Amino acid sequence: MTFDIIAIAGPTASGKTDLSIAIANALDAEVVSADAFQVYCYMDIGTAKIPVKNRLNPLHHMIDICMPDKDFSVAEYKTLAEKCLNGVFRRNKKAIVVGGTPLYMTALLFDIEIPEEVKKDGLRESLLQEYRKDPSSIIKKLNEIDPDALDIIDLRNGRRLIRAIEIYMQAGVRYSDLYRRWKNRKPVYNSLNLWLYCEREELYRRIDLRVERMIQRGFVDEVKFLIENFNLGKTASQAIGYKEIADYLQGKISFENAVETIKRRTRNYAKRQISWFKNDNNFTAIDISGLSIEEAVEKILNRYLC
Numbered sequence: 622m623t624f625d626i627i628a629i630a631g632p633t634a635s636g637k638t639d640l641s642i643a644i645a646n647a648l649d650a651e652v653v654s655a656d657a658f659q660v661y662c663y664m665d666i667g668t669a670k671i672p673v674k675n676r677l678n679p680l681h682h683m684i685d686i687c688m689p690d691k692d693f694s695v696a697e698y699k700t701l702a703e704k705c706l707n708g709v710f711r712r713n714k715k716a717i718v719v720g721g722t723p724l725y726m727t728a729l730l731f732d733i734e735i736p737e738e739v740k741k742d743g744l745r746e747s748l749l750q751e752y753r754k755d756p757s758s759i760i761k762k763l764n765e766i767d768p769d770a771l772d773i774i775d776l777r778n779g780r781r782l783i784r785a786i787e788i789y790m791q792a793g794v795r796y797s798d799l800y801r802r803w804k805n806r807k808p809v810y811n812s813l814n815l816w817l818y819c820e821r822e823e824l825y826r827r828i829d830l831r832v833e834r835m836i837q838r839g840f841v842d843e844v845k846f847l848i849e850n851f852n853l854g855k856t857a858s859q860a861i862g863y864k865e866i867a868d869y870l871q872g873k874i875s876f877e878n879a880v881e882t883i884k885r886r887t888r889n890y891a892k893r894q895i896s897w898f899k900n901d902n903n904f905t906a907i908d909i910s911g912l913s914i915e916e917a918v919e920k921i922l923n924r925y926l927c
Contacts, residue, residue: 623811624811624812624813624925625715625716625811626715626718626811626812627644627648627717627812627813627815627921627926628718628719628812628814628904629717629718629719629816630720630723630815630816630817631816631817631818632824632890632894632895633721633887633890633894634830634831634887634891635817635818635819635909636817636827636917637720638669638671640719640914640917641717641719642675642679643914643915643918644717644918644921646678647922648715648926649715650709650714650715650717651679651680651682651709651716652680652682652716653682653706654681654683654684654719655698655718655719655720655722655726656668656683656684657693657695657724657856658859659683659684659685659720660683660684660685660686660693661685661687661689661693661857661860662686662687662688663689663846663851664847664860664863665843666835666838666840666843667835667840667843667844667861667863667866668860669835670684670685683705686701689853689854689857690852690853691854691857692854692856692857693857694735694856695724695725695728696735698729702725702729703729706810723894723898723901727803730810730903731807731903733799733802733803734794734802744787744791745787748783748786748787749779749783752782752783756779759783760782762786763782763785763786766786766795767789767795769795770785770800772797773797774796784796806903808903813905814903814904814905815905815907815921816904816905816906817907818909819909820910825888828887828888828891831887832862832880832884832887835862841866841870844866844867847863861883861890862887865880865882865886907920907921
């Protein structure tokens with residue numbers, strides 16, 4: 622079967638980037654990033670961007686398009702990435718969509734509504750303070766605006782409860798309505814959607830090695846530069862590793878503690894990525910345990926694209 626898009630998803634350190642480049646070269650395709658943090662300029666080492674000199678062959682899109690002191694939403698990503706895909710198709714090329722941000726990948730490939738965020742300063746902080754004082758008051762507030770959401774959200778998950786209220790107060794859309802639309806989402810493109818996985822022990826070894834290489838490549842200096850030159854926006858500051866190194870530079874934690882925390886948070890994030898794609902029937906799992914990049918490419922090309 623012929624596909625216009627090959628989507629390559631999966632957990633951090635699973636080899637998505639190298640595999641996407643190899644497949645893009647094999648198919649004379651272009652690459653569209655679906656990573657929430659590679660959109661930011663100067664956040665290079667911590668987000669594992671490919672070097673600028675390597676982004677022309679194959680041609681890469683949706684990298685370094687936003688300054689780190691600016692917020693960048695999934696709605697903005699969807700709009701810009703769709704324009705990139707349209708350009709790829711006009712050039713009669715295939716697109717390789719690659720990334721580990723499940724929400725970005727899903728928003729781009731499927732017909733779902735992404736409500737535009739209407740910023741209300743201090744809203745999240747005020748809701749957080751209210752939740753800390755009395756969690757039941759947040760549940761009551763959500764029940765008043767969207768009672769169906771209480772059947773969907775774990776009532777012990779304060780972050781989700783607050784986010785559901787935020788969505789309604791910022792965009793006027795009920796969380797429960799969005800949830801139903803997401804459950805019944807339809808693909809927008811003729812795409813082959815794959816997610817990579819490997820044995821847990823191997824993945825954790827890759828994650829630890831990746832973090833150690835980040836440090837060797839100058840991650841501490843990268844974070845120091847960002848602290849000295851930017852006030853990181855709400856979105857950029859969520860990137861794993863940057864807060865930990867910033868805390869080390871400010872004397873709040875030891876260097877060893879910072880590195881171990883980055884590894885632990887990355888492993889936890891990888892678990893969430895795996896859970897998302899594992900439970901999404903629109904994605905097919907590809908076991909890459911013990912495979913080289915060349916072997917993984919051959920496996921995918923022979924099974925799905927020949």
